Amino acid sequence: MRISLFVTCYNDTLFPETGKAVVRLLERLGHTIDFPLEQTCCGQMHYNTGYQAEAAPMMRRFLRTFNDAEAICIPSSSCVAMMRDHYPKIAAESGDATLIRAVDDLLPRIFELSELLVHKLGLEDVGAAFPHRVTYHASCHSQRSLHLGDLPIRLLRQVRGLEFASLPNIDRCCGFGGTFAIKNGEVSAAMLAEKMDDVRTTSAEVVTAVDNSCLMHIFGGLHRAGSPVRMMHLAEILASTGDGAGV
Amino acid sequence: MTIRVGESAAAPPFPKAALPLLQDQQLRGNVRHATEVIQRKRAQVVAEQTDWQELRSAAAAIREHTLQHLDRYLEHFEKACTAAGGHVHWASDADEANRIVAGLIEQYGGREVIKIKTMTSDETRLNAALAARGIEAIETDLAELIIQLGHDRPSHIVVPALHKNRMQVREIFRDTMNLPGLGDKPEDLTAAARRYLREKFLRVKIAVSGANFLLADTGGVCIVESEGNGRMCLTLPDVLISIAGIEKVLPSVRDLEVFLQILARSATGERLNPYNSVWSGVAPGDGPQHFHIVLLDNGRAPILADAEARQTLRCIRCAACLNVCPVYRQTGGHAYGSSYAGPIGAILTPQLMNLEHGDSLPYASSLCGACYEVCPVKINIPEVLIHLRGRVVRERKSTLNPEALAMRAAAAAFSNRRRFEAAQRLGRIGQIPLTSDGWFRPLPGMLGNWTRARDLRALPKQTFREWWQQRERAGSKGQ
Numbered sequence: 001m002r003i004s005l006f007v008t009c010y011n012d013t014l015f016p017e018t019g020k021a022v023v024r025l026l027e028r029l030g031h032t033i034d035f036p037l038e039q040t041c042c043g044q045m046h047y048n049t050g051y052q053a054e055a056a057p058m059m060r061r062f063l064r065t066f067n068d069a070e071a072i073c074i075p076s077s078s079c080v081a082m083m084r085d086h087y088p089k090i091a092a093e094s095g096d097a098t099l100i101r102a103v104d105d106l107l108p109r110i111f112e113l114s115e116l117l118v119h120k121l122g123l124e125d126v127g128a129a130f131p132h133r134v135t136y137h138a139s140c141h142s143q144r145s146l147h148l149g150d151l152p153i154r155l156l157r158q159v160r161g162l163e164f165a166s167l168p169n170i171d172r173c174c175g176f177g178g179t180f181a182i183k184n185g186e187v188s189a190a191m192l193a194e195k196m197d198d199v200r201t202t203s204a205e206v207v208t209a210v211d212n213s214c215l216m217h218i219f220g221g222l223h224r225a226g227s228p229v230r231m232m233h234l235a236e237i238l239a240s241t242g243d244g245a246g247v
Numbered sequence: 248m249t250i251r252v253g254e255s256a257a258a259p260p261f262p263k264a265a266l267p268l269l270q271d272q273q274l275r276g277n278v279r280h281a282t283e284v285i286q287r288k289r290a291q292v293v294a295e296q297t298d299w300q301e302l303r304s305a306a307a308a309i310r311e312h313t314l315q316h317l318d319r320y321l322e323h324f325e326k327a328c329t330a331a332g333g334h335v336h337w338a339s340d341a342d343e344a345n346r347i348v349a350g351l352i353e354q355y356g357g358r359e360v361i362k363i364k365t366m367t368s369d370e371t372r373l374n375a376a377l378a379a380r381g382i383e384a385i386e387t388d389l390a391e392l393i394i395q396l397g398h399d400r401p402s403h404i405v406v407p408a409l410h411k412n413r414m415q416v417r418e419i420f421r422d423t424m425n426l427p428g429l430g431d432k433p434e435d436l437t438a439a440a441r442r443y444l445r446e447k448f449l450r451v452k453i454a455v456s457g458a459n460f461l462l463a464d465t466g467g468v469c470i471v472e473s474e475g476n477g478r479m480c481l482t483l484p485d486v487l488i489s490i491a492g493i494e495k496v497l498p499s500v501r502d503l504e505v506f507l508q509i510l511a512r513s514a515t516g517e518r519l520n521p522y523n524s525v526w527s528g529v530a531p532g533d534g535p536q537h538f539h540i541v542l543l544d545n546g547r548a549p550i551l552a553d554a555e556a557r558q559t560l561r562c563i564r565c566a567a568c569l570n571v572c573p574v575y576r577q578t579g580g581h582a583y584g585s586s587y588a589g590p591i592g593a594i595l596t597p598q599l600m601n602l603e604h605g606d607s608l609p610y611a612s613s614l615c616g617a618c619y620e621v622c623p624v625k626i627n628i629p630e631v632l633i634h635l636r637g638r639v640v641r642e643r644k645s646t647l648n649p650e651a652l653a654m655r656a657a658a659a660a661f662s663n664r665r666r667f668e669a670a671q672r673l674g675r676i677g678q679i680p681l682t683s684d685g686w687f688r689p690l691p692g693m694l695g696n697w698t699r700a701r702d703l704r705a706l707p708k709q710t711f712r713e714w715w716q717q718r719e720r721a722g723s724k725g726q
Contacts, residue, residue: 009661012711013671014704019711035715040661046654048614050636054658061662085630144616173573177613184262184611185696190269190577191613192700220701 003116004034004069006062008076009041015212021239022075022113028239029126038065044082047090049179056090059083063102071120072110075235077210080112081145112142113235114151114210124158129242131161135204136234137195137218138170139211152210152234159237165202169194176217192221199229206230208237250546250600251341252370254400258584260607265582274410278402278579281409282570288516289567289621296512305505307625310561313498314551320463320496321542327466331528333538344543345376348455348488351539352382355486357453363470363477364388365457366404366564367490367543369586373455384455385447387476389440396423402580402588404566405514410579444476454480454535458491459563460506461540464499467527468540471510471520478522487535493542494560500525506563509623513565546599555634559594561624566591568618568628574611583608590618594631597639605639649693668712675706 003026007019023033042062043055062083066072074080084107091103117123136156142148156164175181175191195218199207205228209215212233219231249256258264268274293299313320325335338344352360360377362368362384374384374395386395390408394401397419401407408416417431420439429435456477460469468489470477481487497506503525511520529538550560569575569589580588584604585596593612597605609632618628644651660670681687682705690698697703709717 007711009667013674014706016707016709016711016714020714023715035712037712037716038664040664040667043661046658048633048636049650049654050609050633050638050640051651051654051658052633052637053641054654058658058661086633140613140615140617144620171617173613173615173617175573175613177615180610180613181701182693182696184265184574185699186262186269187265187574187577187611188613189700191573216703217701220697220703223702224700 001121002032002034002070004036004066004072006039006042006066006072006074006079006110007035008074008079011075011212014216015233018075018212018233018235021233021235022073025126025128025235025239026073028241029121029123034069036065036069042079042082044079045178047082047086052090055086056094059087059090059103060099063099063106066106066109067102069109071116073113073116074110075113075210075233076212077112077139077142077146077148078213080110080115081141083107083110085145112146112148112210114148114155115146117155117238118151124154126155126158126238128158128238128240129160129162130237130240131242132205133163133165133203134206134208134237135165135167135199135202136170137167137174137199137207137209137214139209139214140173142210143171148210152208155234155238156208159240161242162237165204167202167207168198172198174214174218176214178213181217188217189221192217196221196225196227200227204229206232206237208232208234210234249340250603251372252545252596252599253372253584253586255585255596255600255604258604260604261582261584261611262607264584265578268578268582273412273415274579275577277410277412279576280412281403281406282576285406285516285570289513289570290516292512292516292518296508302505302509303623303625306509306563306623307561309497309502309505310563310624311558313496314494314557314560317493317496317551320498321493323463324461324466324496325542327462327464328468328528328540329466331466333466333528333540336539336541338541338543338545340545341371341543342376344371344490344541344545345373347541348373348490349377349380349382351486351488352377352453353380355453355537357382357451357486359383359385359451360453360455360488361385361387361447361451361480361484362391362454363456363472363480364391364407365455365490366401366586367457367492368455369401370545371490371543373490385451387444387447387480388472389437389474389476392440392444393419396420400581401586403569404564404587404589404591406566410581448476448479448483452484453486453488454484456480456487456489458489458495458540459510460503461491461496462500462503462525462527463496465527467500467525469503469523469525471507471524472522473515473517473520475522478524481524481526482534484535486537486539488539488541490541490543493544493547494562510563510565513567513621513623546601549601550598553598556594556598556631558626559591559598559631561626562591562595563624564591565623567621567623571617571621572612573615573617574613583611590628590632591626594626594628594635597635602635602639602643605635605643609635609639668710671706671710675708678706 043058047055175188181188215231393408
């Protein structure tokens with residue numbers, strides 16, 4: 001299958017290893033990856049911070065760039081949530097019938113990574129090996145907008161050698177919230193402190209998630225506190241084959 | 248007309264108000280403990296209700312329908328209530344409501360009133376307005392009594408004193424009721440409150456209440472409560488004065504079937520509230536012989552005109568959104584600077600106040616969505632928060648403020664591939680003086696709010712797209 005990758009602006013810039021892992025994983029599973037270079041950002045940061053007029057052109061750019069894509073893989077649940085929750089409204093407000101149709105046509109073709117693997121490709125065992133103790137943080141958008149449920153955990157449980165440790169209070173926000181972590185830095189840090197305590201109780205070596213944004217926040221706090229816990233996007237674990245690649 | 252929501256006018260912005268609260272470990276411990284207990288009870292009684300999602304949908308539909316025809320249902324209520332012997336008053340803002348209530352108390356010759364817990368009267372700051380006219384208001388709800396005697400402010404819509412534990416309550420009662428030997432067991436404290444209040448119930452002839460629901464078809468008013476103090480206030484005095492926001496109306500007494508089920512389960516984790524009172528006007532020889540109700544606008548009507556935010560007024564004040572909120576959990580309610588704390592306060596207060604506090608309250612949320620998940624009337628609070636942020640940016644913010652400039656610059660960078668790639672390269676060069684050994688040093692300005700508590704890795708040497716293009720050029724499938 002030909003799968004188009006929307007890596008997202010922040011993964012492209014800050015977490016290239018996640019994009020590389022998606023490519024390695026999907027190619028290993030026999031698929032062809034397409035990365036349209038015209039892609040930039042889905043508009044989430046602008047939209048959620050109140051700059052909705054600025055987000056609309058980003059949506060139009062996304063629609064143009066992925067017009068012909070058969071299936072679009074997005075390794076970030078909050079960007080998928082932006083599209084599913086807000087693109088229809090942006091299109092409706094424009095009153096542009098072509099744009100409304102384009103969004104309707106797009107939404108069934110976008111998949112968060114674990115949705116793509118389990119729902120679209122029918123896989124839970126992707127042939128990965130990762131002999132480490134891992135805990136999984138369920139990001140808010142993955143739970144309450146995408147309703148991923150235990151999809152990522154089912155994928156992790158099939159990874160050879162992986163010792164899975166459940167995270168207590170898994171349904172609680174880590175305190176990132178995009179610009180919230182800047183505008184309400186102290187409250188956000190208090191929320192983070194509780195999340196870090198929960199991660200520590202798991203004795204995990206690695207904390208994973210389907211959003212690098214939350215992981216950047218949790219890992220940023222853990223690293224500051226001198227913790228040896230590492231962050232890895234789900235894609236990076238699923239791309240690992242135990243030979244050191246992606247670790 | 249100036250709209251006031253409790254003490255919101257003088258309240259500092261949320262991030263600033265949160266600072267001292269974050270340092271108060273006692274308060275934070277109390278808030279965490281209390282909200283966890285209520286959440287556990289709620290989860291149990293919601294799980295046993297097999298048609299919970301259908302009940303939520305029904306409640307949302309009834310509230311939405313009512314709001315769309317609010318003018319009609321308010322007229323029906325006024326007609327029915329008046330026919331049953333009640334008197335209906337209309338107040339456009341807090342001051343007018345307070346003047347009406349004080350005027351009525353004076354008209355009936357009262358100098359003191361007993362009160363049932365009413366957040367609407369906290370919104371209007373009724374007690375202070377009455378005190379200014381020499382009328383003493385006595386709170387009879389246990390938590391409100393704790394707040395009143397402790398000269399404190401409510402921090403929760405349903406459990407206003409949840410930031411206090413029983414040892415702190417004992418100190419307040421011991422000092423204000425002159426009970427040096429008072430214990431701190433729940434029975435000790437409730438017995439002290441009972442002795443203190445019983446004398447007031449029997450003596451004071453005028454009561455003030457809020458309303459959980461107004462019933463348009465019967466002209467009835469409904470109050471649900473847990474302590475029985477409400478029943479005392481609603482039956483013993485000669486005069487009863489209620490105050491309610493105009494959005495509190497339901498089309499019919501039959502709708503209570505839905506709302507008494509979802510409110511009790513959502514608010515206190517009970518299957519049914521211990522006391523559910525409904526009365527219409529007056530009944531000769533039975534209960535208060537004079538009944539007045541003040542219907543308060545105070546900034547509500549304009550919210551009806553905003554199709555996206557109107558759902559805010561569906562709220563039935565159950566506070567389930569406060570109990571589940573990870574932000575409220577850290578600060579408690581005082582940080583919100585309003586009678587209404589938590590997620591619902593973050594959307595309601597700025598709307599009532601014509602976007603005053605709009606640049607702090609709608610941003611006091613990580614948009615985690617836990618509030619929407621538990622809301623019994625399905626208010627999509629994250630959606631309304633984002634909508635209000637948009638209104639604040641469009642209507643209140645200068646286009647030259649640093650955030651707006653940064654957002655425009657970012658939007659320009661995302662507008663095409665060349666600019667985006669240039670911005671990525673610029674970031675890599677620009678970070679050099681700010682980083683060492685692959686990590687950012689403490690950052691200046693707003694970004695310092697991040698680095699104060701979290702490390703941040705420097706931008707990697709190669710972006711994903713650079714790697715991709717390099718790989719394409721090499722024509723290889725490996726790395």
